[in-house]
Amino acid sequence: MPLRLEYPTEPYSTVKRLKDRANYSLKTIHKIVNSCPMLHVSFQSPNSPFPAVLPMIGQMGSFKRPSADVGEVLDLYLHGYVSSRIMNLARAPSSSPSEATSSTPSPDAGLPITVAASHLDGLVLALTPNTHSYNYRSAVLFGHAQPVTDPAEKLYAMELITNSVVPQRWDNSRIPPNAAEMQSTTILRVKITTGSAKIRSGGPHDEKVDMDDEELKGRVWTGVVPVHTSMGEPVEAEYNKVGKVPEYLEEWRKEMNIEGEAFAKTQASKEMGAE
């Protein structure tokens, strides 16, 4: 059985409230990140009173060992509507404040960023507003981002990310990217420092005083409304010339819809600990 790796619990990464929901397993965290179609990437921008938050697409992977399991030590590759701001900051020779005085690049060189991946799995409806909750899986990763410069690594990450949107899509599109496309594409590699996850599943939990109130229980419906992401019927482009939607796309879409619905339903009754 493979080693079950965990991220170290740093002061900024440790779940302090509702600790029974905390999870530090690389596998658990990486799976939440890899199945999240939109990540929220935050970093401190100089001369701004507020941190920046950008929605981006990303995926965990290992360029040096592409066959690595999801539970192993991996890098996060980010691609998306990368503003020049985040790219310029990440490109700076030493954008980590703690490294500002160092003359040689260190393992934590790069822009310090925080990446959040969150899935909503259900609305948990309890007897009182205060005991309402969500079923969810949320992960956060902390690390240092630098632009990928090696064309082979960039290509690896582009394929990884494209196939995370639709499996097998890379091979089913016009590849390889030409020189102009390679140049215009921006990929950040995030060396992970640590991370954590928080997961809630199961039904509502109410206080004893309300649970003992039979009139209340007969009046307020309690339970979970499962929530999942659905993909509708594909809408072809005006210039599409492929007769029918290809199988790799349709089968995956239908399977994801069925699996997503079933998963949210399972989470609704899978108890993980009290409120």
Place this chain on the structure above:
Amino acid sequence: MPLRLEYPTEPYSTVKRLKDRANYSLKTIHKIVNSCPMLHVSFQSPNSPFPAVLPMIGQMGSFKRPSADVGEVLDLYLHGYVSSRIMNLARAPSSSPSEATSSTPSPDAGLPITVAASHLDGLVLALTPNTHSYNYRSAVLFGHAQPVTDPAEKLYAMELITNSVVPQRWDNSRIPPNAAEMQSTTILRVKITTGSAKIRSGGPHDEKVDMDDEELKGRVWTGVVPVHTSMGEPVEAEYNKVGKVPEYLEEWRKEMNIEGEAFAKTQASKEMGAE
């Protein structure tokens, strides 16, 4: 016709890439935020090299004028798994660095935070990996957060937020909250400084060289897979004593599913500007 208000474009809030997707209208931004079941809240935590990002539940509102339209100047109320960290930071007499030397509270007193709300509306599949995209609606708000101390305002925000999860849920649960519940509930009010939105809709856009390649167009399926959030059949709690799922919940659930699916489909063919 009401005034169409826009947020000011500050250097940190201005959309710099793909400007035709930018939107600064209060109404557009507030609608994206209010329909987002999970917001991502970021702030700089002292003694941490990385910004903090928390998934939270929130809603725009006006305590002083509850009937205010969604396009008017509003506050953001946040509730959720508020770590003691964010609460303590927001509770500090002057947590805004720029106000550290001031002796009187100012309009921008409170913790500087950034709130992101993002909806994925579709997978946009084009001829090349580089021209792939998402249809999405994403908004970001910048402001200063302080805990709500007035019990009446707290109650207003609790009702607002509960009803954002399921409309009419507040009145259909055990209210009002008792003293202990009022005490344990943490609500942050965010005074908004500015904000922006970025929206993409429509089909894929490819480069002329690929569009002219008939073999390619006959081989690669192009179009949009619409994406929306679905709510499955409610799963009752073990202690539920209400015979059937109440109408306010079932009708809303079914309506949201139909509307969500239709909206994502509409966005798939609603052109908003080139890639």
